[in-house]
Amino acid sequence: MKTLIKTADPLTIQTDCLILLCTEKKLSGLLKTLDELLGGALSAQVSAGRFEGKKNQTCLLDSRGAFSAENLLVVGMGKQKDATLESLRQATGTAIKLAERSRFKNPVLCFPEQDMGKIGGGKGYDKNAPWGAIAEAVNLALFHFDEYKSKQEDDPKDAPPRLDSITLLCPAKARERAIQKYVDQGLLLAEAVTVTRNLQWQPGNRATPLYLADEAKKLARRHKFSCKVLGVKEMEQLGMGSLLGVAQGSEHPPAFIVMEYYGGKKKQAPIVIVGKGITFDTGGISLKPGAGMDEMKYDMSGGAVAIGTLSAAASLKLKVNLIGLVPAAENMPSGRAIKPGDILTASNGKTIEVLNTDAEGRLVLADALVYAQRYEPSAVIDLATLTGACLVALGHSAAAVVGTDQKLINKLMSAGKVCGERVWQLPLYEEFEKAVKSDVADLKNIASPGVGGGTIVGAAFLKSFVGDFPWAHLDIAGTAWTGEEKPYVPKGGTGYGVRLLIETLRSL
Numbered sequence: 001m002k003t004l005i006k007t008a009d010p011l012t013i014q015t016d017c018l019i020l021l022c023t024e025k026k027l028s029g030l031l032k033t034l035d036e037l038l039g040g041a042l043s044a045q046v047s048a049g050r051f052e053g054k055k056n057q058t059c060l061l062d063s064r065g066a067f068s069a070e071n072l073l074v075v076g077m078g079k080q081k082d083a084t085l086e087s088l089r090q091a092t093g094t095a096i097k098l099a100e101r102s103r104f105k106n107p108v109l110c111f112p113e114q115d116m117g118k119i120g121g122g123k124g125y126d127k128n129a130p131w132g133a134i135a136e137a138v139n140l141a142l143f144h145f146d147e148y149k150s151k152q153e154d155d156p157k158d159a160p161p162r163l164d165s166i167t168l169l170c171p172a173k174a175r176e177r178a179i180q181k182y183v184d185q186g187l188l189l190a191e192a193v194t195v196t197r198n199l200q201w202q203p204g205n206r207a208t209p210l211y212l213a214d215e216a217k218k219l220a221r222r223h224k225f226s227c228k229v230l231g232v233k234e235m236e237q238l239g240m241g242s243l244l245g246v247a248q249g250s251e252h253p254p255a256f257i258v259m260e261y262y263g264g265k266k267k268q269a270p271i272v273i274v275g276k277g278i279t280f281d282t283g284g285i286s287l288k289p290g291a292g293m294d295e296m297k298y299d300m301s302g303g304a305v306a307i308g309t310l311s312a313a314a315s316l317k318l319k320v321n322l323i324g325l326v327p328a329a330e331n332m333p334s335g336r337a338i339k340p341g342d343i344l345t346a347s348n349g350k351t352i353e354v355l356n357t358d359a360e361g362r363l364v365l366a367d368a369l370v371y372a373q374r375y376e377p378s379a380v381i382d383l384a385t386l387t388g389a390c391l392v393a394l395g396h397s398a399a400a401v402v403g404t405d406q407k408l409i410n411k412l413m414s415a416g417k418v419c420g421e422r423v424w425q426l427p428l429y430e431e432f433e434k435a436v437k438s439d440v441a442d443l444k445n446i447a448s449p450g451v452g453g454g455t456i457v458g459a460a461f462l463k464s465f466v467g468d469f470p471w472a473h474l475d476i477a478g479t480a481w482t483g484e485e486k487p488y489v490p491k492g493g494t495g496y497g498v499r500l501l502i503e504t505l506r507s508l
């Protein structure tokens, strides 16, 4: 699928489908002209109450030769004053998926700037930004994971519908170069999200810790950042007893993935991204119930986001120094697995009483957070599908953020508003740190029954391994995957986090 840009008259352009984005108001400008050419077919839909330009509302009409496009697809964005880059991405995603399902091949998308107001902000208004958002949304919406589907060769009509290209109609020849730059950035960002989604969607028998490590290495070569992988021996030398403890029940050895991208000034302290990479979470000896356990293939989502974010930062050539760490392991019950009551020693010397082997994410993150300290980072951000409690609190609507640095947390929350990947803060009250103190070791990996606040308890445990660096923990248990598709987000692994982190890095 190619994303092209072209300056041309929408009335004379040849395409099987002309997509027109519009806001909620009276037919005017291009829409009015098209409606007149169609003999009022569009205004008839409007008066019948079938199309008002409301958010993600669609109206598909055959042109019957009234203009050169074979079909016209109008998609609403809601009220003009409420239009944001996010509503633009959603309308674009809605349009492009309908075009694909309708088996069009080469649609042309027209975004009539002059009718749209100041999308993307008042003060820092950037008139080219919508074009990047459109390119991003098109390519996010067309995500397909069909690696494991056998091909139906016989009849092309039975093949799943796929677009060949999408052409974005540029408002003026003179602006093509500037717009192309934004489109290219949108494409690179969407590509990195796709990398993350692909890693998430891989089944657990394929996406083992070593698979993740190999994919990270491939991406590092492609986008020119460095990647090394520590094996069991090196982890033992570093004393990563907490990570090794989780891994010891599995036949698949763990991997500690270290990615480094230096795009900033030499002396600038890096930002470290840490992503939980549990390639499958059975719960271990504290075994999970069977129903829905398959979803625990997504328990490496934080790691996939770290890998995708490094790829994005490097391919976009962001001027930042960025480190990605992925402690990857499989959490299995076996004769060698850790048991409730076992005590592990992490790489900072702290001892951990494992009261529940299903609280394994915080155990692998502990050693990764200690490792992060060697970079003397300006910020540490970890992402993890850490607690079911997060899903209870926020559903699939936002990730929870808990941390020690309010400035960093604020940056994450405002980046979330811009990119549409929402973040909601929970408090790190002192009593939760007390709740993870053990009677027999320094820490225990769960709180006593009745404490509640499971997401905060997880964060409070992690805090002991961060040192004094500014830190924010993102619990993505609810956002990493979803059961309901959205305009440009599939059901299943969403890639949530990559766009959030890139937007945050751009704002720092």
Ligand code: BES
Binding pocket: 281, 283, 299, 356, 358, 359, 360, 361, 385, 386, 387, 388, 389, 391, 446, 454, 477, 478
């Ligand atoms: N990976 C799970 C968290 C999870 C559960 C994410 C459901 C998404 C959906 C994590 O390893 C886990 O099992 N957490 C436990 C912690 C508990 C034992 C304190 C949980 O949330 O039940």
Ligand code: MN
Binding pocket: 281, 283, 357, 358, 359, 360, 361
């Ligand atoms: Mn678990």
Ligand code: ZN
Binding pocket: 278, 281, 299, 358, 360, 361, 385, 386
């Ligand atoms: Zn887990």
